[in-house]
Amino acid sequence: MPKGTNQKFKLYRLAQIMLEKTDEEHYITMPEIMESLAEYNVTADRKSIYTDLRDLSVLGIEVEGEPTGNRYHYHVVSRTFELPELKLLVDAIQSSKFITEKKSNALIKKLEKMVSEYDAQKLQRQVYVSGRIKTMNESIYYTVDAIHNAISENKKIKFQYYQWNVKKEMELRHNGAWYHISPWGLSWDDENYYLVGYDSDAEKIKHYRVDKMLHIRLSSENREGKEFFNKLDMADYAKKSFGMFGGKEQTVKLLVKNNLVGVIIDRFGKNVILFPVDDEHFTVNVDVHVSRQFFGWVFSLGEGIKIVGPDDVVKQMRTEIERMINQYK
Numbered sequence: 001m002p003k004g005t006n007q008k009f010k011l012y013r014l015a016q017i018m019l020e021k022t023d024e025e026h027y028i029t030m031p032e033i034m035e036s037l038a039e040y041n042v043t044a045d046r047k048s049i050y051t052d053l054r055d056l057s058v059l060g061i062e063v064e065g066e067p068t069g070n071r072y073h074y075h076v077v078s079r080t081f082e083l084p085e086l087k088l089l090v091d092a093i094q095s096s097k098f099i100t101e102k103k104s105n106a107l108i109k110k111l112e113k114m115v116s117e118y119d120a121q122k123l124q125r126q127v128y129v130s131g132r133i134k135t136m137n138e139s140i141y142y143t144v145d146a147i148h149n150a151i152s153e154n155k156k157i158k159f160q161y162y163q164w165n166v167k168k169e170m171e172l173r174h175n176g177a178w179y180h181i182s183p184w185g186l187s188w189d190d191e192n193y194y195l196v197g198y199d200s201d202a203e204k205i206k207h208y209r210v211d212k213m214l215h216i217r218l219s220s221e222n223r224e225g226k227e228f229f230n231k232l233d234m235a236d237y238a239k240k241s242f243g244m245f246g247g248k249e250q251t252v253k254l255l256v257k258n259n260l261v262g263v264i265i266d267r268f269g270k271n272v273i274l275f276p277v278d279d280e281h282f283t284v285n286v287d288v289h290v291s292r293q294f295f296g297w298v299f300s301l302g303e304g305i306k307i308v309g310p311d312d313v314v315k316q317m318r319t320e321i322e323r324m325i326n327q328y329k
Contacts, residue, residue, distance in 0.1 A: 013040045014052050015061055018076050023116040027066070027073035076116075083119050086111050090123055098135050098193040098211045135211035140193075146216045147183050147195055156182050156219035157197075162212055172214075181206070182223035184232075198225025205232075247291035253309035254284050260304045283308065295320045 017036045022028050028036075030046055037044060044052075053063045053074065060080075065072040081089075089111060093104050112120040137143075143159075150157045158178045165171045181197040188194075193210040205228055256264060258280055264272060274282045288294050290313055298305055298317070307317050 007042075007044070009040065010037065010042050010044055010048075011052055011055065011059075013037055013042050014049070015056055015059060018053075018056065018061065018063055018074070019079075020117050022075035023119055024075070024077075026116060026118050027068075027075045029071055029073055033074070079114065081111075081114050083115060083122065086115060086119075086123060096193075098140055098209075100135055100138055100140065102138065103141065137211045137214070139214070140211050143210055143213050143216050144186070144193070146218065147186060147210070150183050150218050150223075151185075153218070154223050156180055156221045156223055157216055158219055159216040160214045161208065162214055179208070180219065180221075181208070182225050184223070184225065184229045186210070198223070198228060200224045205229075247289035247294065249287060250290050250310065250313060251285050251287050252290065252307060252313050254286060254298075255306045255308045256282055256284060257304040258282060260301060263301065263305075290316065292320060 014033070014037065017033060018028070021032075021036065030049065033049060034044070034046070037049075053065070056063055061076060062078050063074055064077045065074045067073075090108055093099060093107050093111075096104070099107070108123065112123050115123065147157065158180050160176055161173045161179055162170045163173055179199075180201075181195070181199055183195055183197045185196045186193060187196055187207075195208045195210055195213070197206060197208070198204075199206045205225070254264075255277065261274065261282070264274075264284055264286075268284075268286050272284050272286065274284050276282050295317055298307060307314055
């Protein structure tokens with residue numbers, strides 16, 4: 001029997017058919033496989049298709065045939081991502097303010113291609129991107145890529161930085177001056193993406209919202225600040241910063257009500273040591289970058305938490321309280 005037409009595309013089309021039309025709950029028969037191949041102008045006999053179904057395992061696509069009555073039903077039994085994993089990724093993309101609505105929808109469409117057409121519908125029902133607060137900087141993909149390239153090539157970057165004015169217009173900061181920064185890492189905090197880099201002019205570590213960066217360029221200069229970042233744990237650094245705002249790092253003693261123990265663990269991790277004070281309270285020592293944002297976090301927890309040391313931080317807290325009282329007089 002002749003081999004059939006368009007044989008060089010057969011294995012590719014067969015893989016496409018099996019991935020799109022089958023999953024754990026949906027099967028396809030041999031006649032349906034042959035009919036689907038014909039839609040792509042590919043013809044083949046049953047025997048060669050049986051061989052190709054086995055050969056798909058070489059491509060990482062495992063197909064299983066199950067007898068039903070007098071015929072077999074075939075379906076893909078494993079994929080790179082399971083549906084719950086893809087739902088998790090879709091949720092992350094939806095909630096990420098630093099990814100534009102357009103890019104979010106494009107990413108989700110790509111994720112849909114990793115499951116069957118039936119499971120893709122389940123992902124589509126999760127899509128609620130329209131109307132969410134999203135950045136309007138369409139170049140964020142390329143900005144992140146440029147930062148990673150600069151880090152791998154040990155180069156500085158330069159970029160312009162913008163802010164919004166009261167007319168809701170993008171306005172370059174510092175009159176459009178270029179920022180020259182040594183990039184050392186990226187951090188995701190409070191739904192925003194931040195560049196963590198070293199400013200050699202200021203001789204300190206600074207953070208920049210990636211979605212606020214424009215016209216990023218690689219510099220010919222090598223990065224500086226290695227001595228700062230060799231002793232920096234990026235995850236630990238982000239944990240100590242509130243809203244990625246800097247401040248003097250200090251060990252602060254907190255008096256906390258027992259019902260807020262989950263808040264403390266969520267923020268500082270399970271390795272913190274809790275010291276019981278009475279039946280209702282405990283104290284905990286945490287390393288933080290002391291800033292208004294840290295004080296704001298304490299305020300947000302109301303009477304359930306109180307800064308009790310060191311004295312200079314307690315004094316700063318009182319000053320911040322007085323400032324807020326005067327602001328609302």
